[in-house]
Amino acid sequence: MNKTAHHIYLTVLTLIVMLALAAIINYGYSYYKISLEERFFSPDHALLKPSGILGHGMGILGSIFMILGVSMYMARKRYRIFSRIGILKHWLEFHIFLCTLGPILVLFHTSFKFGGMVAISFWSMVAVFVSGVVGRFIYIQIPRSIEGRELSLNEIRGLKGNIGDTLINDIQLDVESHRVIVDSIKVKSEYDQSNFMVRTFKKYFDDRRSLRKVRSVMKKNNLPKSQRNQVVSLVKNEISLNRRIERLTLMQNMFKYWHVAHLPFALVMLVIMVIHVGVTIVFGYRWIF
Amino acid sequence: MKIRFGHIIGAFLITVSFSISAFAQISPGALSKFHTQLEGLSNCTKCHTLGDKVSNDKCLACHTELKVRIDQKKGYHSSAEVKSKQCASCHNDHHGLTFQIVRFDKDKFNHNLSGYKLTGAHSKKKCEDCHKAQFINDTKIKAKKFTYLGLKTECLTCHADYHQKTLPVTCADCHNDEKFKPASKFDHQKTKFKLAGKHEHITCEECHKTSVVNGVKFQQFKGVKSTNCTNCHKDPHANKFGQNCAQCHNNESFIVVGGVKNFDHSKADFKLEGKHVNVACKLCHKQKLTTPLKFTKCTDCHTDYHNKQFAKNGVSPDCATCHTVKSFTEFSYTIDQHNASVFPLKGAHVATPCFACHKKQEKWKFKEIGKACKDCHDNIHNTFINEKYYPEVNCEACHNLDSWNSVEFDHKKTKFELEGAHTKQTCRDCHFNKEKTGHATQKFAGLAASCTNCHKDVHVKQFETNGITDCKKCHTSDSFKPASKFDHSKTKFVLDGKHLNVACSKCHKEVTQQGETFVLYKTNKLKCEDCHL
Numbered sequence: 001m002n003k004t005a006h007h008i009y010l011t012v013l014t015l016i017v018m019l020a021l022a023a024i025i026n027y028g029y030s031y032y033k034i035s036l037e038e039r040f041f042s043p044d045h046a047l048l049k050p051s052g053i054l055g056h057g058m059g060i061l062g063s064i065f066m067i068l069g070v071s072m073y074m075a076r077k078r079y080r081i082f083s084r085i086g087i088l089k090h091w092l093e094f095h096i097f098l099c100t101l102g103p104i105l106v107l108f109h110t111s112f113k114f115g116g117m118v119a120i121s122f123w124s125m126v127a128v129f130v131s132g133v134v135g136r137f138i139y140i141q142i143p144r145s146i147e148g149r150e151l152s153l154n155e156i157r158g159l160k161g162n163i164g165d166t167l168i169n170d171i172q173l174d175v176e177s178h179r180v181i182v183d184s185i186k187v188k189s190e191y192d193q194s195n196f197m198v199r200t201f202k203k204y205f206d207d208r209r210s211l212r213k214v215r216s217v218m219k220k221n222n223l224p225k226s227q228r229n230q231v232v233s234l235v236k237n238e239i240s241l242n243r244r245i246e247r248l249t250l251m252q253n254m255f256k257y258w259h260v261a262h263l264p265f266a267l268v269m270l271v272i273m274v275i276h277v278g279v280t281i282v283f284g285y286r287w288i289f
Numbered sequence: 290m291k292i293r294f295g296h297i298i299g300a301f302l303i304t305v306s307f308s309i310s311a312f313a314q315i316s317p318g319a320l321s322k323f324h325t326q327l328e329g330l331s332n333c334t335k336c337h338t339l340g341d342k343v344s345n346d347k348c349l350a351c352h353t354e355l356k357v358r359i360d361q362k363k364g365y366h367s368s369a370e371v372k373s374k375q376c377a378s379c380h381n382d383h384h385g386l387t388f389q390i391v392r393f394d395k396d397k398f399n400h401n402l403s404g405y406k407l408t409g410a411h412s413k414k415k416c417e418d419c420h421k422a423q424f425i426n427d428t429k430i431k432a433k434k435f436t437y438l439g440l441k442t443e444c445l446t447c448h449a450d451y452h453q454k455t456l457p458v459t460c461a462d463c464h465n466d467e468k469f470k471p472a473s474k475f476d477h478q479k480t481k482f483k484l485a486g487k488h489e490h491i492t493c494e495e496c497h498k499t500s501v502v503n504g505v506k507f508q509q510f511k512g513v514k515s516t517n518c519t520n521c522h523k524d525p526h527a528n529k530f531g532q533n534c535a536q537c538h539n540n541e542s543f544i545v546v547g548g549v550k551n552f553d554h555s556k557a558d559f560k561l562e563g564k565h566v567n568v569a570c571k572l573c574h575k576q577k578l579t580t581p582l583k584f585t586k587c588t589d590c591h592t593d594y595h596n597k598q599f600a601k602n603g604v605s606p607d608c609a610t611c612h613t614v615k616s617f618t619e620f621s622y623t624i625d626q627h628n629a630s631v632f633p634l635k636g637a638h639v640a641t642p643c644f645a646c647h648k649k650q651e652k653w654k655f656k657e658i659g660k661a662c663k664d665c666h667d668n669i670h671n672t673f674i675n676e677k678y679y680p681e682v683n684c685e686a687c688h689n690l691d692s693w694n695s696v697e698f699d700h701k702k703t704k705f706e707l708e709g710a711h712t713k714q715t716c717r718d719c720h721f722n723k724e725k726t727g728h729a730t731q732k733f734a735g736l737a738a739s740c741t742n743c744h745k746d747v748h749v750k751q752f753e754t755n756g757i758t759d760c761k762k763c764h765t766s767d768s769f770k771p772a773s774k775f776d777h778s779k780t781k782f783v784l785d786g787k788h789l790n791v792a793c794s795k796c797h798k799e800v801t802q803q804g805e806t807f808v809l810y811k812t813n814k815l816k817c818e819d820c821h822l
Contacts, residue, residue, distance in 0.1 A: 036318065036384055036385050036388075037384055037385045037387050037389070039384065040381050040384050041392065113317065113318055115316070115317070115318055116315055116316050116317060116318070118315070118317075275315075276315075282339055282340065283333070283337050283339065283340075283342065284338065284339070284340045284341045284342040285342065
């Protein structure tokens with residue numbers, strides 16, 4: 001899948017989620033905004049109640065989406081026989097798509113009634129969803145190969161370009177300007193003494209300051225805009241890599257712990273969902289069947 | 290390592306979640322406050338049938354009072370609109386404690402479906418006006434905090450028995466459901482007492498009185514006596530005419546009286562007697578027959594014919610003082626009463642008819658007609674008798690009250706004292722000269738005292754001297770014959786001898802001279818041979 005096809009793929013998935021959400025909100029807003037005690041008397045109740053044709057359907061469909069999203073991704077990731085099917089990154093994106101659309105459908109299946117045992121399943125689902133969003137953030141903090149495999153530290157360092165040479169070869173700068181830019185992308189070690197939060201803020205403001213300096217130098221050298229942007233982009237990439245290299249160990253640890261939250265919540269959700277479905281069937285609520 | 294660690298944590302969490310789920314509610318929501326006793330895992334199947342949602346049978350297993358109605362095919366839940374429905378389709382639950390498990394639009398609810406059609410005033414009532422514990426008899430239903438069951442369709446279920454068990458409980462036979470009053474369906478004609486005439490237009494209240502019985506307002510309808518008019522009407526006649534009012538009165542009007550012929554006036558306070566018997570009713574009862582009339586005095590009806598002539602101090606005595614009902618002209622005024630008046634009747638006045646004195650003109654007159662004789666009688670002697678003989682024209686100077694003809698007059702008062710046979714004559718003999726026409730002309734004043742003024746000179750002036758014949762020379766007033774004062778010896782021819790025994794007529798013969806026949810006394814035969822041969 002080339003880059004354009006990937007973009008279309010992502011856009012379609014995103015549109016499906018957005019349209020589904022918009023459609024449900026548009027159709028059901030007037031019903032869902034009614035208090036729980038009054039909903040029974042709404043003409044939409046028969047359709048949108050959790051056991052209604054649409055409400056029940058959304059629950060079933062959402063659950064299937066989530067089960068599929070989890071099971072397919074897990075199978076692709078864990079079983080060798082599936083390891084060659086598609087790129088893992090795309091599977092993750094499809095996993096995210098199904099496990100975003102699924103909870104949305106389940107959310108509307110609940111009709112915002114969060115009580116009883118099944119609420120554990122629901123809130124577990126919410127936890128899995130939220131942890132998924134957090135996990136996605138951690139995930140992108142760890143540099144990966146194009147197939148999604150984590151890169152080693154050396155591989156990451158290898159990614160760093162020789163910006164000093166690029167500046168000398170391609171762009172005519174004075175010595176002082178060259179020095180300022182090269183200094184801005186050097187790894188600094190003076191933050192080690194302070195705590196995590198202070199370090200984070202210091203790094204953030206230092207990076208911004210460095211970028212301003214680079215822009216100032218570029219301006220002083222009267223470089224054309226395209227070259228200025230090229231240099232700023234290079235500097236930004238270098239700074240980002242610097243930070244990722246700095247955070248790599250932290251992110252790798254966080255990702256390890258993230259699995260502890262994400263997967264068990266998913267299992268809890270699944271187990272109680274099964275119980276919920278079982279109880280529902282036992283009491284005679286079989287949707288269209 | 291990562292997967293294994295995650296699985297351990299996951300297994301722990303799953304165990305925890307199972308533990309929680311074992312105690313947690315599988316309920317999709319809290320039950321309404323009416324079903325809170327059914328909360329809990331062990332109670333699910335009290336309403337839910339496994340594999341078949343919520344069954345009506347389970348609902349009705351608890352709601353037995355409703356089941357009874359449905360089994361009887363009565364009430365709203367047996368109506369075509371409801372009977373094919375599941376209970377839960379209307380009465381759902383698990384929507385929270387405050388969920389209205391029974392809710393419907395009270396304004397749009399078709400009460401006809403309940404089997405009791407709301408019409409009239411009922412359709413304007415609020416549900417709670419009827420559906421309240423106060424009107425429910427069934428103790429089990431009554432104990433419910435909220436129910437539309439338990440009401441019977443009988444009116445008295447909700448309405449107080451205004452008639453306090455005196456009338457049948459089938460209220461709708463008489464009343465409609467628009468208004469309790471009036472009882473528009475009630476037909477009085479179907480009762481023992483059919484309304485007629487004015488009875489049709491009066492208010493019920495006038496016969497069916499309202500009182501307070503058992504502390505509440507009560508209008509009596511049953512047991513109102515109607516055998517007699519007086520059961521309701523006050524008898525203004527105080528039972529004088531009996532109880533059969535219809536003899537005279539009818540239903541149209543009390544004051545418009547019919548059957549007058551049946552009316553016995555003798556039972557009234559004013560008994561008809563005499564002339565009153567034949568008088569037309571309208572003559573007295575000028576307005577309506579029942580309009581009260583004054584009757585204590587005759588003048589209450591009759592005008593005072595005498596125009597207050599008998600009034601004393603402005604008040605006239607009642608006519609009955611003198612008159613009776615037999616006739617106006619026949620009166621009861623007695624001579625004694627008259628004698629007690631200013632003019633007692635005496636003598637001939639007693640026998641004199643009233644009109645002779647009191648009706649000299651067209652109208653009777655009783656007052657100030659005068660007490661003197663002349664006020665009634667004509668003075669026939671006026672200019673004939675000098676007033677000195679009857680001062681102030683007082684007839685009683687000569688006449689008395691007994692008889693006009695009985696005259697007592699002292700003739701000595703005149704120049705002509707009556708003596709002898711004169712005393713035996715009537716006044717008329719001397720003072721009334723009956724003419725040939727039969728008309729008598731009286732003469733008192735200027736009547737001469739000479740005998741010939743009254744008597745006829747039978748001697749045809751034989752003894753007249755100087756134109757005057759003095760009868761008294763020979764006659765007395767006692768008797769004309771014999772001429773006792775005549776002395777033959779004092780004549781030219783003295784009687785002696787045989788002459789003394791000779792009848793007068795032997796010598797004094799009747800002669801007729803100048804058409805008159807008389808005894809000739811002055812014969813001038815003084816010699817014997819004048820008589821003897």
